[in-house]
Amino acid sequence: MKIAIASGKGGTGKTTLSTNLSAFLAEQGKVVLTDLDVEEPNSGLFVNGTLQHAEDKFKMIPEWEQEKCTLCGICQEVCNYHAVIKMADQIMIFPELCHSCYACSELCPEEALPMIPQKMGELKQFNVNNLFFVESRLKIGEEQAVPLIKQTLQYVDAQFPKEIIKIYDSPPGTSCPVIEATKDADFVILITEPTPFGLHDLSLAVETMRELKKSFGVVINRYGIGNDDVLAYCEKEKVPVLAKIPNDRKIAELYSRGELIYRKVPEVKQQLDHIWKYIETTAGGRQ
Amino acid sequence: MKIAFTAKGTDWDAPMDARFGRAEYLLVYDEDTKTFAQFDNRAIKDAAHGAGPQTAQNLFEMHPDVLITGNGPGGNAATVLEKAGIKIYIGAGDKTIKEAYTAYQNNQLKEF
Structure with missing residues (x-):
């Protein structure tokens, strides 16, 4: 079971949702969380695991x-x-x-x-109980994220059996890195904020997922700010809204300290449960 | 001396193109023969990446001694132009070709 968490706009809560959903699901079974935002991976800030493995990743360049x-x-x-x-x-x-x-x-x-290998970044794996966390980090100055995303996906496929839940924190936007990060997913969660900017980029992300023929749903983060246009859009486009995470100062404070939110805010835990129940029924869940 | 310009047209009154890699035209004025050579660089707009080095290579084929442009080339293009030994002057992006040339002659442009 592969779940990719994407957005159009950056800063709408991909990492918040990825880390919280992963830790929440890891309370009941094994979960692999992979940070595919290789240009600026940050899921690791919320996962305090033990380093299990590290390797350099290479691409082939002519000499x-x-x-x-x-x-x-x-x-x-x-x-x-x-x-x-x-x-x-x-x-x-x-x-x-x-x-x-x-x-x-x-x-x-x-x-x-002749083609020779050149280092483009590194991959690390950390473990915390049932949660396996994989992140790749692109070397500074490298322009292309796709080759490293591809190799990271291959690593995860090779290391972990099919039946484990895999959650992928994707890069923002709708260009090649996002396509690479979502194309193998069984389900894609698009997280947005209820603002005009959020809606604009959400509509691009929805079009992208339709083009990729993905099963997907929307989570509205910071619900309560902005307006109701995102809800109206989802209704009109018949896109399921899986959860609404409230705009709450307490959530922001927990986030800023690198803490997981659902453990302290029961409403968020409830929303994570909604999301999982939806995915379980529509996309097959834990197999 | 051969002086190159990044331009949006092909004569003295044409506006400069402030961009290097995605400049529409490359114009090279030969001060000895008082003639222009031109290269239509508009096809570069379809290149997602690598416009800079490609344009630098196109320019190199025209053998200029000096390049007058606007914003200045990016890192990759600058590497190529440096290898080619072309001297670069910037800050002429909002001028016409003629104004840019006069500014160059009067040492009013910044060396890159």
Whole structure:
């Protein structure tokens, strides 16, 4: 069972919901929480586990071997991402632009561009009782999140059996990293806030999930601020609203101290229960 | 000397394009022959990434000595232009080509 927690707008509560829902479900069985927001992972702030495993993650980048090169320029022509540039008598490679497609390397008639691994980030796994927490962190300066997200998903699939509940804290937005983070999910929770900005980005996220043919529902966070347009939108679009988390100073205080909310605010625990019951009935739950 | 401009048109009265990587045209004025060479760079708008180095490479093929632009190139493009030994002057993004050229001649532009 894979549940991805996404949003359009950033800062609407993906991490709050991911960490609280994971810890809540871990009270009854094993749960894997994975932070896929590799550009700025922050679920770890709320999970105080013991480090179990750490590994570097690599992507493949061409390396120019000057002595073999005849400066034919094929590498530059076949690169769709302008990551390989022929400048006078040398070949320049921009690793951050490279998508590791191997075209330049494979099509080089002189084999002057072998692919070599380059570190793009690191993955860590922490355990707290029934909760397994995996996070990946992209190296500063790296532009592409997708390769690291993909490798992180592969790690989780390889390490944990299918029947364990897996929760994925996704990146914000609706572009490639979000697609990668949600495309294998059995259910996607879109969390939003009841403001015009929240609604605008929620509608983009809803369109994205429809395009991906995902089963999904909405959670409204900070309910009570803004207006009722998000509710009206969900009703009109027939998108189920799974829960409303109230706008409450106490919640903000707990969050700011890195604490889990549901343990201290019974209403939030109730809302988490609603969410889980919904997912269990529509998407199969714990198998 | 050959002077390059990032431009939104192809003559002296055309406005400069403040952007480097996604500049619409690259214009190179040859001070010896008093003629312009031009490169239509508009296809770059379809590139999601890597506009900077690609434009720098397009510019390199025109062999200018100096580049006059607006905001200045980003990191990747600057690396290419540095390798190419092209001197860069910035801050001419809101001028016409002619005004930018005059400002350059009067040392009014900032070196990148």
